[in-house]
Amino acid sequence: MPPSISASRHTLVNMLFTAFGTDVDFEHHWNNGIRYYGTPLVARLGSKPICQVFGSANAIDPDRDCSIRSSHGLHNPSYLLLHALFGLADRSVETLRVMFCTTLLDMFMYIDRDWFSLVDAIDTGTIPELENIEHRHLHADPVRAAELRAIGPPSNTAGWAKSIWPNLKIAPSTASGAFSSTVPKVKYLLGPDVILQTPRFSSSECFIGVTYHTGDLNRFRVILEDGFVEYLDVASEEVADNLCAAWEAEPGRHYELVLTTSHGLWRYRSGDMVELLGFAPDDGSPVVRFVGRRNVEIRLDRALLTEAQLVQSICSATQDTIGQVMEFTCFKDIRKFPHTIGFFVELAQESGTTSRQLAKQRLADALSSTHQRIESEIACGALGMPTIRVVKSGTFAEYRKWRGEAAAMGMCQMKVPVVMSDTIAQEWIMNRVELEI
Numbered sequence: 001m002p003p004s005i006s007a008s009r010h011t012l013v014n015m016l017f018t019a020f021g022t023d024v025d026f027e028h029h030w031n032n033g034i035r036y037y038g039t040p041l042v043a044r045l046g047s048k049p050i051c052q053v054f055g056s057a058n059a060i061d062p063d064r065d066c067s068i069r070s071s072h073g074l075h076n077p078s079y080l081l082l083h084a085l086f087g088l089a090d091r092s093v094e095t096l097r098v099m100f101c102t103t104l105l106d107m108f109m110y111i112d113r114d115w116f117s118l119v120d121a122i123d124t125g126t127i128p129e130l131e132n133i134e135h136r137h138l139h140a141d142p143v144r145a146a147e148l149r150a151i152g153p154p155s156n157t158a159g160w161a162k163s164i165w166p167n168l169k170i171a172p173s174t175a176s177g178a179f180s181s182t183v184p185k186v187k188y189l190l191g192p193d194v195i196l197q198t199p200r201f202s203s204s205e206c207f208i209g210v211t212y213h214t215g216d217l218n219r220f221r222v223i224l225e226d227g228f229v230e231y232l233d234v235a236s237e238e239v240a241d242n243l244c245a246a247w248e249a250e251p252g253r254h255y256e257l258v259l260t261t262s263h264g265l266w267r268y269r270s271g272d273m274v275e276l277l278g279f280a281p282d283d284g285s286p287v288v289r290f291v292g293r294r295n296v297e298i299r300l301d302r303a304l305l306t307e308a309q310l311v312q313s314i315c316s317a318t319q320d321t322i323g324q325v326m327e328f329t330c331f332k333d334i335r336k337f338p339h340t341i342g343f344f345v346e347l348a349q350e351s352g353t354t355s356r357q358l359a360k361q362r363l364a365d366a367l368s369s370t371h372q373r374i375e376s377e378i379a380c381g382a383l384g385m386p387t388i389r390v391v392k393s394g395t396f397a398e399y400r401k402w403r404g405e406a407a408a409m410g411m412c413q414m415k416v417p418v419v420m421s422d423t424i425a426q427e428w429i430m431n432r433v434e435l436e437i
Contacts, residue, residue, distance in 0.1 A: 078130040080107045089122045093165040101173040101186050106397045108154045108189055115153035119145050159191030172199040176218035176290045178418050181315050185326050185348045206259045212287055222286040227261035246286045251278045256294050296419050303373040307418045313366035314343055321359035324348040327396040329420045333387045340384035344429050346391050359437050360385050388437040395432045
């Protein structure tokens with residue numbers, strides 16, 4: 001393959017601003033102790049209020065004025081809580097927009113934890129003490145506070161978000177690939193009348209595609225406004241001669257996307273694998289499904305399991321045994337011989353006890369269905385039964401915060417890897433296990 005040029009994800013993502021209205025007034029210094037002025041948290045596009053939970057500068061509301069100062073980016077728990085506060089104060093919110101749907105879970109968790117102080121703040125107009133937040137002004141609204149108290153915190157309340165925001169219609173958020181495990185819990189809290197929508201297929205390097213059908217979380221129409229996309233069959237040798245254009249690709253096959261962009265990247269290997277589903281009948285654009293990241297895998301002695309296979313296996317094997325898995329990671333479990341695959345899961349609610357004994361066998365069966373060698377390797381003793389360890393509630397939100405602080409990036413930008421290779425991170429996760437199945 002020709003040499004590729006790697007763009008800086010930190011720079012490209014953190015320099016993204018979205019401004020609504022014409023009177024945006026902010027200062028922004030990334031390198032000298034971040035100071036961010038004038039973020040009302042609930043923006044208005046025309047007459048429609050949008051609660052945005054990422055680093056954007058929004059229109060100024062004189063009743064909702066605050067500033068944020070942080071040496072580790074804007075997406076820390078204080079930032080999420082501040083968004084939650086102003087979002088809760090406005091019952092007319094129609095859209096909850098986040099980059100990843102794990103951020104919605106994080107925000108709901110923090111709302112649940114600090115519910116009483118948030119509602120009291122709306123009642124009195126006094127912003128609570130939050131780390132790295134310089135207080136300005138919040139308009140007191142006792143009527144809204146009483147309404148919130150009558151509804152109560154998220155906890156495990158079906159349709160809670162729709163109760164809080166009666167006009168809520170859509171929650172644009174990445175919910176495909178490794179994020180798919182969070183979808184049932186997010187939909188449960190949003191309610192059946194709120195659309196959870198993956199709005200686009202993109203990377204820091206290039207805008208790749210848009211949603212093909214409303215409500216379909218993993219089907220995208222590839223567009224060429226930002227660059228040119230070539231397709232590398234994942235079953236072929238990784239050489240330039242095997243690249244093909246869209247019209248040469250075959251539906252049903254898996255490809256890695258190779259990008260040439262208007263910003264100077266030439267045949268940049270994205271690492272994103274897609275399945276070509278076909279072509280849009282109106283304009284012939286390729287329609288794809290995101291499969292997973294290439295080379296995110298667990299290598300066993302005689303088998304290799306990909307990110308997509310691992311996600312599919314853990315999600316299908318646990319729903320009716322230990323319960324719904326919200327988030328997970330995995331790596332090789334070498335505590336005893338034979339070695340195996342160790343899964344670390346965070347559950348939507350406390351694990352039941354009646355079907356726990358079935359969980360490991362169901363998981364082994366699910367893994368075997370994705371790779372023909374798994375069953376025989378377990379049967380001959382070359383591979384142990386997969387292990388499942390349940391971590392404390394909120395572990396993966398704390399992981400994002402921990403990794404974000406270490407990398408001087410926002411927690412909303414941090415992803416929990418499907419396969420965790422960092423030994424320090426592995427130890428961090430193992431220290432938060434509360435139950436082994």
